[in-house]
Amino acid sequence: MTNNQPHITAENIAECVSRFRSQKPHVHCITNSVAQNFTANVLLAAGATPSMTVAVSEIGSFVEMADALLINLGTLDPERIRAVNIAAERANQLTKPWVLDPVFVQASTSRLELAKFLLGKRPSLVRCNAGEGKALFGDGFDPSDLSKLKTAQVSALALTGKEDRVVVGEQSMSVLNGHQFMDRVTAMGCALTAVIAGFMATEEDASLAIASALVLFGLAGEVAGKRSNGPGSFAPAFLDALHNLNQDEIKQGAKIR
Amino acid sequence: MTNNQPHITAENIAECVSRFRSQKPHVHCITNSVAQNFTANVLLAAGATPSMTVAVSEIGSFVEMADALLINLGTLDPERIRAVNIAAERANQLTKPWVLDPVFVQASTSRLELAKFLLGKRPSLVRCNAGEGKALFGDGFDPSDLSKLKTAQVSALALTGKEDRVVVGEQSMSVLNGHQFMDRVTAMGCALTAVIAGFMATEEDASLAIASALVLFGLAGEVAGKRSNGPGSFAPAFLDALHNLNQDEIKQGAKIR
């Protein structure tokens, strides 16, 4: 099995972002309490519509209204675990895209078990970093050679790090946009996964959807890096850039290969 | 039944804001986890004092200490539902103002039931948008003709949208301050309701209290809109303006009719 690069251009990505903004996907987020506010503001700045409830009694209704679902394991309590289950099943029934973010899955056994259980429900995408990927996918997971990742394990993968990798079936590509301050603002990765979920709802080609989200996110980071004096002023500048980046800036700024 | 306009001037509003700032009302907020941090910062910037616990074991003590109570239905779990009940009853016993924000009440049956149940406990005010109002007040609710809204349904209403409407008994008025970025920052409406609750504690005339909160909020948005490059930089500029707006700026900037 060899991984090929999908035929995606910077123009495709700029158009995909434009479609996202005009369709304003509603992303329902079951995410941790640290990330909720920032994730909502990131979705709003990018042009999407967030909702955030985790209550078991109403999670089904919210998934029905939404265009895509994010499940983030950042903070777990019994109510959230039940909500996560109901939401994933409802998304599958309605064939809506849902995305799993197994935050810190290497840190506790109960978290790893839940993540593996959810993996069995076939999320549309998993977004993780190298450490989380190793814990979740086991010995066969080699960040430097993702061709070994079996499609049976996951439909699509966004592996983030210095270089972001997009793996869909036997195809893979890299996105190189980003800025160092993105590691100094909490919930950046969580918010990224929510944005990817929105792109999965507005673009059928999974590689293009994921790459577009990664380029938009990373490019907004680059713009913000130039306009800020530290991680504090970086965060509002990042939201501004998510909102303001135009077609030309995306075409010229996208770093894909 | 015809709605008359209350006799409220920009000078009245500037004085009401001044009284709010000198009295520093303590607003206890039972609000959703997305909105908690921003709501606390909005109250602090406006000159009030926030508290935020939702624990059943101590919610009564906090309501006793507070000058006003906010109940926001943004995220519901069993603990919060019990806390909401205890808090509303304690506020009624102590005749302290309490304000209901039925966020997204059209989205689930369980949320609508809880909102209607709380409406029966006679909140001092309901703050909602048109969609939430229709779900909550039923067929008789016409945003373009609020004279049909029965006083039996609600003592006072702040209906927010492009034009904000204040309805108290048979009187109504409009506030037109605001900025487009206010829709691109999460929890803006939730924070507004908390500020209104504070004004209800420092001003007996409900129309004046609500209008003052709406003017202060919307005017801070206008100032922030001029000083920001997008929704990210808008949020801190908005808090700055809430803190800095002086009497003259309020008198000259208030757009009421």
Next chain:
Amino acid sequence: MTNNQPHITAENIAECVSRFRSQKPHVHCITNSVAQNFTANVLLAAGATPSMTVAVSEIGSFVEMADALLINLGTLDPERIRAVNIAAERANQLTKPWVLDPVFVQASTSRLELAKFLLGKRPSLVRCNAGEGKALFGDGFDPSDLSKLKTAQVSALALTGKEDRVVVGEQSMSVLNGHQFMDRVTAMGCALTAVIAGFMATEEDASLAIASALVLFGLAGEVAGKRSNGPGSFAPAFLDALHNLNQDEIKQGAKIR
């Protein structure tokens, strides 16, 4: 019993901050939902690594991974209360520093009982203000004469207010850095306690650890105060300053006595 001043210089503090930044302590925070996001961003800006779960099933694993533990009583629910107990005991078993922030402990009986119970488990440090200290330590607590505070009551105390006091055993000192806007941004005190916890993990001398955290925090506030127009722009400027303050600025800016 007389309190002596520990021999701590501005140079010691600058070196202690430098060590903190190079060691990047992992601080696990059981804190209230209002403070979680800001606390994580403060730790990241200061150079530490935060984690935030409160789930009973995994709190033990997170304490094992962490270098220090923060227990903040800001919002209490049954799950958090159980997590707090497990975490404090695990930290004691592993002799890792843990720090108690008894937020608003004067406001409810259940909160005071929990705080006293935790005090009996011998936290490495308590960080509180005068009102919280009086509720927690009883009649013997005199903020203007901390020499009366018995070592049997608490190993180390950081009493914050206009002038911050550091008390360790029979020694005490003051830190005078800070800015008025720090009271107008929610969770500032909560985030400070998290930073102190990190310093307790990277510096054995408790007085030096606490004083270094207080100087870094207060000095960042002073820098931010000069670069902001209100409490809204103060918060990002504060995070920038936490990240950017260099050795010379700390040596020259530290106000200790």
